Amino acid sequence: MDRLDVPPVARYLLLRLGGLIAVLWAVATIVFLALKAIPGDEVDAILGPGSNASDEAVALAIETYGLDEPLLVQYWVQLKSIASFNWGMSFSYDEPVRDLIGEQLPATLTLALAALGLAWVMALAFALVSVFGKSAWRVASMIEVVSAALPHFALAIVLIVIFSTWLALLPPVSTDSAQSLILPALTLAVPTAGFLGQVMRESMLDALEAPFTTSARARGESTMGLFWRHLLRHAVLPAISLAGWAFGSLMSGAVIVEEIFARQGIGRTLLGAVGVRDMPLVIGILMVIATIYVVVMLVVDAVEAAVDPRVRRPA
Structure with missing residues (x-):
């Protein structure tokens, strides 16, 4: 079967789209790993430092944001949310x-x-x-x-x-x-x-x-x-x-x-x-x-x- 003859403009756009996806993936990966490497407890970032939250509130935050899952699972969930443009709620502003x-x-x-x-x-x-x-x-x-x-x-x-x-x-x-x-x-x-x-x-x-x-x-x-x-x-x-x-x-x-x-x-x-x-x-x-x-x-x-x-x- 002969190779499909892709128009030059379409080929150029496909290459640029692939480059865009690669850049976004690299940025998401680097940011995810960098934030995970910052010292401190993520639960404190979610509930607020010094919130004195109850054990039930801490457990709910961990379950809601999947902090008890392996790092690879958390990374995959983050990529899926980015791909769907569902970036979630801000911890600090409590807004989308x-x-x-x-x-x-x-x-x-x-x-x-x-x-x-x-x-x-x-x-x-x-x-x-x-x-x-x-x-x-x-x-x-x-x-x-x-x-x-x-x-x-x-x-x-x-x-x-x-x-x-x-x-x-x-x-x-x-x-x-x-x-x-x-x-x-x-x-x-x-x-x-x-x-x-x-x-x-x-x-x-x-x-x-x-x-x-x-x-x-x-x-x-x-x-x-x-x-x-x-x-x-x-x-x-x-x-x-x-x-x-x-x-x-x-x-x-x-x-x-x-x-x-x-x-x-x-x-x-x-x-x-x-x-x-x-x-x-x-x-x-x-x-x-x-x-x-x-x-x-x-x-x-x-x-x-x-x-x-x-x-x-x-x-």
Whole structure:
């Protein structure tokens, strides 16, 4: 019997779906084992530390959550609940995990998208100045390196001191106003912009040495025209390839930033859930983050193929 001729698009989608399933399985396995390895009694996490619960309540909690079952059985039950999108009840909030994630996810996505857009603008500015600036390119290059190396918590403290304490321009904690988004987004964006700026600058410098740049200059193309019509595409291509990594980095950085600025979001919720060993909530949040990351990578691949014809493959 001849092998079925699977269309290239269907084959690509099947491979991506298989990759998504593999990533989610790996995340679920690692989180399950990591939480089981944390010292302490899981019953205390369910009933609350120092609850002085009766023996009947302890026995009921053990039976309800299958803590008396072998570890392999508990792992299998956890995988089945994840596959059915039934993530159960949160120990610490006493609410369905899906409802909690639905309440907190929009704030984190807003923060990450705002930081990603700001990082792109800053990275393009760094690259433009460092390539075309007559005397400012050394300063811009140094700013890129320093920005990429800045830890989020240190940068957040500096921004709070400058813009909240000294200048009193922006609130140091989250409020209902749009201004409260500026400092957290800037804290996330600066390190990412420094890294993306370095990548863009190197790609732009290579493009400056290419023959098409010489031809454009010979036709009388201005500096800004050269940048917008010829160099910009070459500068953004590597940054597009790294956009998935950048978004994942921003989502992980939100764990610290949301805690520092007392901002709602799944990052801050995840940090609290890990502290109290709220396994259903931890696994649910990480499953959502992993799914978002894979979807973003799919979008990045599509955008890269649209911008750069070289990455397209014939059918």
